[in-house]
Amino acid sequence: xxxxxxxxxxxxxxxxxxxxxxxxxxxxxxxxxxxxxxxxxxxxxxxxxxxxxxxxxxxxxxxxxxxxxxxxxxxxxxxxxxxxxxxxxxxxxxxxxxxxxxxxxxxxxxxxxxxxxxxxxxxxxxxxxxxxxxxxxxxxxxxxxxxxxxxxxxxxxxxxxxxxxxxxxxxxxxxxxxxxxxxxxxxxxxxxxxxxxxxxxxxxxxxxxxxxxxxxxxxxxxxxxxxxxxxxxxxxxxxxxxxxxxxxxxxxxxxxxxxxxxxxxxxxxxxxxxxxxxxxxxxxxxxxxxxxxxxxxxxxxxxxxxxxxxxxxxxxxxxxxxxxxxxxxxxxxxxxxxxxxxxxxxxxxxxxxxxxxxxxxxxxxxxxxxxxxxxxxxxxxxxxxxxxxxxxxxxxxxxxxxxxxxxxxxxxxxxxxxxxxxxxxxxxxxxxxxxxxxxxxxxxxxxxxxxxxxxxxxxxxxxxxxxxxxxxxxxxxxxxxxxxxxxxxxxxxxxxxxxxxxxxxxxxxxxxxxxxxxxxxxxxxxxxxxxxxxxxxxxxxxxx
Amino acid sequence: xxxxxxxxxxxxxxxxxxxxxxxxxxxxxxxxxxxxxxxxxxxxxxxxxxxxxxxxxxxxxxxxxxxxxxxxxxxxxxxxxxxxxxxxxxxxxxxxxxxxxxxxxxxxxxxxxxxxxxxxxxxxxxxxxxxxxxxxxxxxxxxxxxxxxxxxxxxxxxxxxxxxxxxxxxxxxxxxxxxxxxxxxxxxxxxxxxxxxxxxxxxxxxxxxxxxxxxxxxxxxxxxxxxxxxxxxxxxxxxxxxxxxxxxxxxxxxxxxxxxxxxxxxxxxxxxxxxxxxxxxxxxxxxxxxxxxxxxxxxxxxxxxxxxxxxxxxxxxxxxxxxxxxxxxxxxxxxxxxxxxxxxxxxxxxxxxxxxxxxxxxxxxxxxxxxxxxxxxxxxxxxxxxxxxxxxxxxxxxxxxxxxxxxxxxxxxxxxxxxxxxxxxxxxxxxxxxxxxxxxxxxx
Numbered sequence: 008x009x010x011x012x013x014x015x016x017x018x019x020x021x022x023x024x025x026x027x028x029x030x031x032x033x034x035x036x037x038x039x040x041x042x043x044x045x046x047x048x049x050x051x052x053x054x055x056x057x058x059x060x061x062x063x064x065x066x067x068x069x070x071x072x073x074x075x076x077x078x079x080x081x082x083x084x085x086x087x088x089x090x091x092x093x094x095x096x097x098x099x100x101x102x103x104x105x106x107x108x109x110x111x112x113x114x115x116x117x118x119x120x121x122x123x124x125x126x127x128x129x130x131x132x133x134x135x136x137x138x139x140x141x142x143x144x145x146x147x148x149x150x151x152x153x154x155x156x157x158x159x160x161x162x163x164x165x166x167x168x169x170x171x172x173x174x175x176x177x178x179x180x181x182x183x184x185x186x187x188x189x190x191x192x193x194x195x196x197x198x199x200x201x202x203x204x205x206x207x208x209x210x211x212x213x214x215x216x217x218x219x220x221x222x223x224x225x226x227x228x229x230x231x232x233x234x235x236x237x238x239x240x241x242x243x244x245x246x247x248x249x250x251x252x253x254x255x256x257x258x259x260x261x262x263x264x265x266x267x268x269x270x271x272x273x274x275x276x277x278x279x280x281x282x283x284x285x286x287x288x289x290x291x292x293x294x295x296x297x298x299x300x301x302x303x304x305x306x307x308x309x310x311x312x313x314x315x316x317x318x319x320x321x322x323x324x325x326x327x328x329x330x331x332x333x334x335x336x337x338x339x340x341x342x343x344x345x346x347x348x349x350x351x352x353x354x355x356x357x358x359x360x361x362x363x364x365x366x367x368x369x370x371x372x373x374x375x376x377x378x379x380x381x382x383x384x385x386x387x388x389x390x391x392x393x394x395x396x397x398x399x400x401x402x403x404x405x406x407x408x409x410x411x412x413x414x415x416x417x418x419x420x421x422x423x424x425x426x427x428x429x430x431x432x433x434x435x436x437x438x439x440x441x442x443x444x445x446x447x448x449x450x451x452x453x454x455x456x457x458x459x460x461x462x463x464x465x466x467x468x469x470x471x472x473x474x475x476x477x478x479x480x481x482x483x484x485x486x487x488x489x490x491x492x493x494x495x496x497x498x499x500x501x502x503x504x505x506x507x508x509x510x511x512x513x514x515x516x517x518x519x520x521x522x523x524x525x526x527x528x529x530x531x532x533x534x535x536x537x538x539x540x541x542x543x544x545x546x547x548x549x550x551x
Numbered sequence: 552x553x554x555x556x557x558x559x560x561x562x563x564x565x566x567x568x569x570x571x572x573x574x575x576x577x578x579x580x581x582x583x584x585x586x587x588x589x590x591x592x593x594x595x596x597x598x599x600x601x602x603x604x605x606x607x608x609x610x611x612x613x614x615x616x617x618x619x620x621x622x623x624x625x626x627x628x629x630x631x632x633x634x635x636x637x638x639x640x641x642x643x644x645x646x647x648x649x650x651x652x653x654x655x656x657x658x659x660x661x662x663x664x665x666x667x668x669x670x671x672x673x674x675x676x677x678x679x680x681x682x683x684x685x686x687x688x689x690x691x692x693x694x695x696x697x698x699x700x701x702x703x704x705x706x707x708x709x710x711x712x713x714x715x716x717x718x719x720x721x722x723x724x725x726x727x728x729x730x731x732x733x734x735x736x737x738x739x740x741x742x743x744x745x746x747x748x749x750x751x752x753x754x755x756x757x758x759x760x761x762x763x764x765x766x767x768x769x770x771x772x773x774x775x776x777x778x779x780x781x782x783x784x785x786x787x788x789x790x791x792x793x794x795x796x797x798x799x800x801x802x803x804x805x806x807x808x809x810x811x812x813x814x815x816x817x818x819x820x821x822x823x824x825x826x827x828x829x830x831x832x833x834x835x836x837x838x839x840x841x842x843x844x845x846x847x848x849x850x851x852x853x854x855x856x857x858x859x860x861x862x863x864x865x866x867x868x869x870x871x872x873x874x875x876x877x878x879x880x881x882x883x884x885x886x887x888x889x890x891x892x893x894x895x896x897x898x899x900x901x902x903x904x905x906x907x908x909x910x911x912x913x914x915x916x917x918x919x920x921x922x923x924x925x926x927x928x929x930x931x932x933x934x935x936x937x938x939x940x941x942x943x944x945x946x947x948x949x950x951x952x953x954x955x956x957x958x959x960x961x962x963x964x965x966x967x968x969x970x971x972x973x974x975x976x977x978x979x980x981x982x983x984x985x986x987x988x989x990x991x992x993x994x995x
Binding site for chain 1 (some may be wrong): 578579581590591660664668671672689692693694695696697698699700701702703704706707708729730735736737812813839842845846848862863864866867868869870871872877879880881882883884955957961962963964965967984988
């Protein structure tokens with residue numbers, strides 16, 4: 008295996024307290040080491056910015072729902088072809104095992120798998136988690152991951168509307184619920200528990216389109232969004248999962264939903280919990296009447312609760328594709344916009360909804376969403392616990408991350424856009440009143456690397472200390488932050504130089520992150536009885 | 552490859568006895584005879600032959616057969632070593648001006664991935680039977696989206712089930728027993744008697760005989776019937792329709808559907824020839840409109856052989872579910888209507904790689920390939936009637952080879968081979984890809 012010295016760069020490594028110090032990063036056998044012989048191969052990074060490889064804590068890149076969205080968007084793919092890269096060394100993964108074939112593909116808001124891997128790496132991202140995998144379709148996800156080169160991957164498994172879990176809650180069987188969570192994570196090769204609209208997806212299947220409170224009954228009166236949140240949060244914490252529970256709250260996208268979000272946060276208080284794409288859950292006002300920003304209420308809660316974390320789910324103007332397990336939301340969006348709509352109810356587990364969508368800066372709600380996301384960032388009490396995401400491709404694609412970083416780092420750039428957007432709903436918002444904060448490079452390193460790594464429990468990632476995985480990104484310093492973060496000069500993945508002089512040169516396979524918590528094997532009998540009775544895939548074949 | 556590809560059977564599976572008289576039994580085998588993907592088949596093997604496929608229907612039993620496949624490697628009509636055949640195959644398609652990679656039935660998704668990689672590398676065209684049999688529905692869903700569900704959701708929840716012009720007994724024999732309407736469901740504990748079954752017979756395509764309500768339309772009336780049904784669902788039925796008119800029949804149908812809490816519309820995604828291709832969009836429109844007031848999912852049944860898997864793999868690798876041309880060095884969508892499915896590509900094809908059971912290649916494609924030199928890699932390749940320059944026999948995915956396949960509703964399934972010994976299609980294609988990739992001149 009090779010050695011590499013990245014020499015003389017300006018290092019931003021917040022996990023190790025290094026904030027802009029000039030130094031070398033030494034790599035041997037895929038790992039960062041303290042030093043190397045003087046004659047080891049080197050790249051000159053003098054004057055450049057060196058950070059760990061970036062980590063996307065929440066994206067949709069390889070689920071069955073993602074493939075449904077891909078299939079829906081031929082016109083986007085046609086407009087964004089991706090020719091096979093000219094790789095200098097064929098090391099791994101062209102979809103063919105040991106043979107490496109550089110692969111072409113297509114982009115748009117939901118790119119093909121190879122293009123997804125290449126483009127993430129091209130932005131300096133080296134780890135990506137798919138945030139919503141239906142358990143029964145886990146094999147599909149892992150196959151798509153196999154065809155997503157370079158980046159490390161992992162997935163969160165949808166459980167918040169799972170009929171077996173809800174049965175355990177109805178029966179007061181907390182212990183069995185926990186055993187089931189452990190079993191299901193192992194069976195699906197998942198990384199963490201995902202909750203989407205707890206109970207609300209099941210209600211949507213029953214034609215109940217709205218969750219009014221966390222205490223709404225989901226079939227059985229003992230089964231409520233609150234009980235689902237409590238059961239799964241407790242189970243995940245007791246199982247000591249590296250990333251305990253990843254929550255998409257009820258009432259996504261509704262005016263006034265910040266109350267639901269805060270109530271959900273209070274329900275998990277005292278236990279670790281991650282609340283995702285908070286921008287979509289941080290609206291004050293009243294349903295059907297008024298909309299305003301509720302960002303401040305969220306950041307105030309986070310300031311008081313170190314056990315709670317989140318990612319933002321920023322909306323970026325332009326084309327997006329909304330895709331979620333939250334089927335009810337997508338029907339609403341379809342009815343309000345009139346566009347194409349896909350819904351797939353997934354047997355006794357979860358749902359899937361897809362609506363291609365464009366956020367226009369002249370549209371009042373989109374403008375408010377943009378403001379709410381930026382307020383969450385700019386009012387954040389702790390960048391370690393409120394990290395960057397656009398909920399790719401829901402709020403915008405991962406290709407918009409450099410521009411988002413630019414908005415955070417450059418107030419003049421931000422204010423210029425603020426002036427141009429629809430003002431109807433943003434009067435009196437904190438951003439409109441003037442938020443001066445500009446993120447530093449160190450803070451960017453936190454919200455894109457060190458923070459996500461810590462929240463995911465990936466101790467070897469997101470930093471550059473000895474023993475860390477050798478995932479490193481080197482940027483050419485540029486006041487135009489969009490340009491700077493769009494085109495890293497070098498990207499190293501597990502010790503392999505994948506981007507050289509801004510060009511993709513190698514495409515090794517990434518690693519898969521999964522957990523296999525211990526559980527009492529006795530629970531399998533009950534699960535098997537249930538599956539034999541109701542599911543259409545045999546327990547013995549289920550799923551990954 | 553990740554360990555997701557390692558298909559170690561779980562402890563509960565496989566051989567229950569080794570008594571040769573009793574035979575070797577493999578349980579929980581997935582059948583790819585049609586798109587239903589039943590995974591409860593117990594395959595009995597005696598003396599290297601399948602003697603029984605328990606639980607399998609007529610189509611399944613035929614698909615499993617006795618499991619005997621030829622194991623030959625032929626170059627230019629002569630027996631050859633596999634190494635020689637791989638080289639010859641690479642010569643045939645690697646030096647050709649315009650290559651078609653045709654993914655036929657009975658290969659795993661893993662083999663499909665390798666086949667598409669070869670097409671990408673050679674700047675060829677990829678297609679599958681989907682273009683000939685199901686393009687209309689896929690194109691319609693791309694235009695307007697679709698409201699769907701997996702088969703288990705229907706089984707557990709649907710209280711109204713409409714079979715629209717699909718002859719289940721003939722084409723999907725176990726559907727009614729395994730998915731709906733017969734089985735007990737979590738929310739339909741009474742099974743069949745807890746559900747209303749509605750049938751629309753279209754021409755000669757008759758639904759189940761025990762319908763609670765049925766209407767009949769001629770093949771010519773089908774699309775009009777869909778439009779009228781949708782209008783009635785949207786509250787715009789024609790006033791004063793004459794009794795027994797199409798208006799009156801569809802209005803009655805609409806009211807039956809709207810009375811459901813969770814309505815499943817079951818239709819055939821690969822119907823017999825002669826049905827109006829516009830019907831696919833009509834079904835999508837009915838399903839969408841029902842969701843305004845109740846819940847509704849459309850189930851589009853597809854044929855077997857992991858045909859649906861090609862759509863899925865092509866989609867994740869290229870962005871398109873069928874008919875992909877890599878001539879420009881990137882995927883381009885070249886879909887065709889079913890009427891022109893025989894015109895595979897708008898450019899000359901001088902060689903083809905046919906992957907899978909070549910007997911599943913539709914007649915129109917077969918005609919198109921009449922003058923084209925073919926490399927055939929798949930079950931019974933050596934018996935292919937195509938212009939076969941190179942033939943490499945392999946096993947059948949799901950019978951001899953493991954991996955993944957997709958059910959008609961896009962649910963991924965584990966394949967659990969009951970027989971061993973046949974050559975692996977996946978390994979053969981990987982070897983071919985490696986040979987092509989290793990050649991100094993390389994692809995275009």
